[in-house]
Amino acid sequence: MIGRRLGAISEGDLRPFQVDAISPSPPLIAAYLEHRAFLLRLLTARTGRAAEAEDIVQEMYERLASLPGGGETVENIPAFLNRMALNLAFDRQRSGSRAAARDGEWLSANALVDGPEPIAEAPTAEQVASGRQELRLLRDAIDALPPQGKRVFEMHKLQGRPHAEVAATLGISRSAVEKHMAAAMKNLLKRLGRRLE
Amino acid sequence: MVNRPTDTPLDPRLEQAADWHARLQGDADQAVWLAFTEWLEADPSHRRAYDQVESLWRQLAALPAEPQAAIIDLASRRKAGPAAPANRSRRWFLGGAAAAAAALALTLTGRHTPTPLPELFETGQGQRRMVTLADGSSITLNSGTRLSVALSADHRAVVLEQGEALFDVAKDAARPFTVAAGDRLVTVVGTAFNVRHLDRSVTVTVTRGLVDVGDPAGGAKVRLVPGQQISAAQGQPPGPVTAVDAQAATAWAQGRLSFDNAPLPQVLAELSRHYPLPMRAEGAAATLHFSGVLRLDQDQEKLLETLQGLLPIAVVRQGDSFVLSKRP
Known part of the structure; x- marks a missing residue:
């Protein structure tokens, strides 16, 4: 979450040529403009529709422009923009309406920067019932993960700690964290019987 | 669609989607994102596979966290001492950063303070960088350094995973500032010092104020004054305190x-x-x-x-x- 970055109020590189490089527009907007062509390609690939990709890229601009602080505290800006694009794409696809996507879920777009995201929308009673059953299944599936995989999964997904922190705490590499996370997700997909239609 | 236990292997496209998803959650650079885009473009079914993974991911957000379970677990295992299984306690003692983090977590949970989420700072080869923390302290990271910072109401905790950093700590007696590096723990109130954690060895040099160097378990501490340095290899007791030119030892920051x-x-x-x-x-x-x-x-x-x-x-x-x- 962006709020997590607030510990650092300022930072600068000691190299003189970088100290002087103060960008005229907020860094996120500048990076967005530079990165726009790639965002369009990524979103076209993700949604399968060029027009939808255009809409999302435009929506990103509006959100970024209204972001307080101009994103000075975001560390890896291209990755931040890419994640935001994927989150918006998913939110819009699921909600099926532009209005719903616009209103509730900016937080979840942000949260993916380095942690878990809040649940995006209030479910119906029916969804709650079948959701509860599925959550129990998921809980069982997580409990059945191998010990280290379970530890990694819980720290990253359930406690919201970034990969780097999980790696540091457990004394393993970041790529090991990625592997544990991928293996855990495969395990859950398999146990839930998910398949491609 | 859901409740269908299965022994059939997972669709390879779902496996790939899970791999991509995990990579993108890490610190993927632009080349990884480009490769991911190319994978999506390669076949329309890849998009649907990624939908499946992302939808499961979102669903998992509804699961309640068991806060800090892993860490409390580690810390209590350490407290168990010799009774703990040998292989487990060995892994535990090897993980210097883990040891430090767990020891800190133990203190924090003991005081019923929520553990703050640490913030990670990194420099690449040839890069140096200064960060100013919300408490007014500053940290200068030398080339190839990775450290995390967690500021809470009663504690300021840094874990120096690797590399070298110069700390200038704002005085705040109510919030001790600790730096964990390998199996060393440096505790200060307000002072300036350099910690170097490279090749499984930790060196602390003090430029201003007083610094205590010990281990996260609260073992014997050594007190350093300005111009003094101490080094310890991982798992070894520290060497003698030596007098050094502290300006020279921290010249890299300039x-x-x-x-x-x-x-x-x-x-x-x-x-x-x-x-x-x-x-x-x-x-x-x-x-x-x-x-x-x-x-x-x-x-x-x-x-x-x-x-x-x-x-x-x-x-x-x-x-x-x-x-x-x-x-x-």
């Missing part, structure tokens, strides 16, 4: 490296941390000593020219490294 009659291989090892290509001394050049201050804001060729002007050496580029030999 973009300079200062050497006093240092063997050339040591000088080159130090310099190589700041430059893209490694440099080494060959033959008789390895017996040369160097005294002086080198500026790090020049590029590598220029630096080597400077060295050639100061020492009787010749420089040859061999593949991806520079080799220094003694001039006849």
Whole structure:
């Protein structure tokens, strides 16, 4: 979450040529403009529709422009923009309406920067019932993960700690964290019987 | 669709989607994102596979967290001491950062303070960077350094995973500032000091104030005053306290490296941390000593020219490294 970055109020590189490089527009907007062509390609690939990709890229601009602080505290800006694009794409696809996507879920777009995201929308009673059953299944599936995989999964997904922190705490590499996370997700997909239609 | 236990193997496209998803959650650079885009473009079913993974991911957000379970678990295992299974406790003691983090977590949970989410700072090869924390303290990261910072109401905790950093700590007696590096724990109130954590060894140098160096378990501490330094290899007791030129030891933060009659291989090892290509001394050049201050804001060729002007050496580029030999 962006709020997590607030510990650092300022930072600068000691190299003189970088100290002087103060960008005229907020860094996120500048990076967005530079990165726009790639965002369009990524979103076209993700949604399968060029027009939808255009809409999302435009929506990103509006959100970024209204972001307080101009994103000075975001560390890896291209990755931040890419994640935001994927989150918006998913939110819009699921909600099926532009209005719903616009209103509730900016937080979840942000949260993916380095942690878990809040649940995006209030479910119906029916969804709650079948959701509860599925959550129990998921809980069982997580409990059945191998010990280290379970530890990694819980720290990253359930406690919201970034990969780097999980790696540091457990004394393993970041790529090991990625592997544990991928293996855990495969395990859950398999146990839930998910398949491609 | 859901409740269907299965022994059939997972669709390989779902496996790939899970792999991509995990990579993108890590610190993926733009090349990874491009490769991911190409994978999506390769087949329309890849998009649907990724939908499945992302939808499961979102669903998992509804699962309640078991806060800090893993860490409390580790800490209590440590408290169990010899009763803990041997393989587990070994892994535990090897993980220096883990040890430190767990020890801190133990203190924090004991005081019923929510553990703050640490913030990670990193520098690449040849990069230096200064960060100012919300409490007014500043940390200067040397080349190739990774550290995390967690500020809470009653504690300021840094874990120096790797590399070297110069700390200038704002005075706040109510919130001790600790730096965990390997199996060393440095505790201060308000002071300036340098911690170096490289090659499984930790060196602490004090430039201002008083610093206690101990271990996260609360074992014996050594108190350092300005101009003093102590080193400890991982798993070993620390060596003796030595007197050093603290200005020279922290000159890197001003973009300079200062050497006093240092063997050339040591000088080159130090310099190589700041430059893209490694440099080494060959033959008789390895017996040369160097005294002086080198500026790090020049590029590598220029630096080597400077060295050639100061020492009787010749420089040859061999593949991806520079080799220094003694001039006849």
